[in-house]
Amino acid sequence: MTTLQPTPDLLAGLPDGIAVTDPDILRSYRRDHSRFTDSGSPLAVLAPRGTAEVAQCLRACHAARIPVVTRGAGSGLSGGANAVDGAVVLSTHRMNAVLHIDPAERLAVVQPGVLTGDLRAAVAEHGLFYPPDPGSVDFCSIGGNVATNAGGMCCVKYGVTGDFVAALEVVLADGRVLRTGTRTVKGVAGYDLTRLLVGSEGTLGVITEVTVRLRPAPRPPQTLVATFGTPAAASAAVTGIDAAAPGCSAVEILDRTTLRAVDALTHMGLADDAAMLLVQADSADADAVLGAVAEICAAAGGEVARSADAAESALLMAARRMALPALERLGDHLLDDVCVPRGRIVDLVLAVERIAADSGLTIGVFGHAGDGNLHPTIVFDGADPASAAAARRAFDAITAAALELGGTITGEHGVGRLKAGWLTRELDPVNLAVQRALRGVFDPDGILNPGVVL
Known part of the structure; x- marks a missing residue:
């Protein structure tokens, strides 16, 4: 195999200690955690330490017309951080400082490499709360969360990452630095470029600083667990909860396959029922909710059980976070991320059951039932081409079912490379044309994350 070499001019113009070209290290930066996505061999990994160095990297790559793939913690599940042949991977892992916490304005300013769990812990010391709560909270980064507009288990009450981003500092493809947003409570001057950049998956610029809004720390949550004889019954309960009991801070669902896998991993003695709902409330009226x-x-x-014990609530939420790691132990896996109107959750669950039966594969279902965002996870044998092909067909069938139910192809993981082909199914031609034109404005030469999204 021929080893690609970065051009001497590219490396010569960069500060010492930024570029990594060791082949073993380069291989570890080829891809994120996604399955069924292409990846290539990067020329180098660039690891800048701040905005000025990011700008230097992008100016050099722009001049040489070398593609740039931005990578945070590499925890993504859609192929958005996968390298392409001849590109450089720009890693933000060194940019990991919480720069400022302002308790009075309830704001925090952070670099993109800060882990989400570390930010939550840092602001908690000030009696504050950063609500976005992805399942990978302990090892995903703020930059990656902003790039994909990540969600999580608290979204049903608090919203997604974009709802908490007040301002951004972004380096454009040619090295210019763009600042968007304000640190005021209100601000409507000009187009909302902050919202545009959130969820852009590294295709419009490289995020180098994020200002996030914070909330006062909530009360310790109370927790309810309900088990059901069928997933459809659990899904029907979700619809009722949304209509009659708003205010829940989490409404999560796990089916029997997922429950058994989690119990085998954690030995928590979880009920062997067809489905379980895990519901939390952290408001003053949590008992009534x-x-x-x-x-x-x-x-x-x-069958319902309740607990107001903070330690027990945390343990149950930790078990929910183990859903994907537990299913991974069953074999090769392909995780989907689809979202439907909350009133169609039952229909989506029934569709997944039919697809599992038709494919002959095990499909574990878990996710954020309170906002209609489920993660059907297909278990297959990667060494068997027929099994792998069946998994891909099942994945496509689930994604198609979500669209047919009035939903979307991704609720929080992003389009990446995994679902780029699906955009033409969800978006109309005018929408696609406008999005492509916008991408051209930010990156006329197409060097930023080629192959992702559009």
Whole structure:
């Protein structure tokens, strides 16, 4: 195999200690955690330490017309951080400082390499709360969260990452530095470029600083667990919860396959039922909210248990976070990320059951039922071409079902390379044309993350 070599001019113009060309290290930067996505061999990994060095890197790559793939923690599941042949991977892992916390304005300013869990811990010391709560909170980065507009388990009450981004500092493809947004409570001067950049998956610029809004720390959550004889019954309860008991801070679902996998991993003694709902409330009226939820779940045929113990609540939420790692132990896996209107959750669950039966594959279902965002996870044998092909067909069938139900192809993981071909199914031609034109304005030469999204 021929080893690609970066041009001497590219490296010569960069500060010492930024470029890595060791082949073993380069191989570790080829791809993120996605499956069924292409990746290539990068020329080099560039690891700048601040905005000025990012600008130097991009100016050099722009001049040489070398593609740039930005990488945060590499925890993505859609191929958005996969290298392409002849590109450089720009890693933000050295840019990992919490620069400022302003308790009075309830703001924090951070570099993109800060881990989300570390930010949450840092602001908690000031009695504040950063709500976005991805399942990978302990090892995903803020930059990656902003790039994909990541969600998580608290979205049903608090919203997604973009709802908390107040301002950004971004380096454009040619090395110019763009600052967007404000640190004021209100601000409507000009186009909302902050919102445009959130979720752009590294295709419009490289995020080098993020200002996020914070909330006062909530009360310790109370937790309800309800188990059901069928996933459809659990899904029907979710619809009732949304209508009659708003205010829940988490409404999560796990089916029997996922429950068994989590129990085998954690030995928590989880119930062997067809489905489980995990519901939390952290408001002053949490007792009344969960009382209403208990009635809804019981009416749908659920067995209900409640707890106000903070340690037990944290343990149950930790078990929910283990859903994907637990399913990974069953074999090769392909995780989907689709979102439907909350009133169509039952239909989506039934569709996944049919697809599992038709494919002959095991599909574990878990996710954020409270906002319609589920993660059907297909287990297959990667060494068997027929099994792998069946997994891909099942993945496509689930994604198509979400669209047919009025949903979207991705709720929080992003389009990346995994679902780039699906955009033409979801977006109309005018929408696609406008998005392509916008990308051309920010990156006329197309060097930023080629092959991602559009």
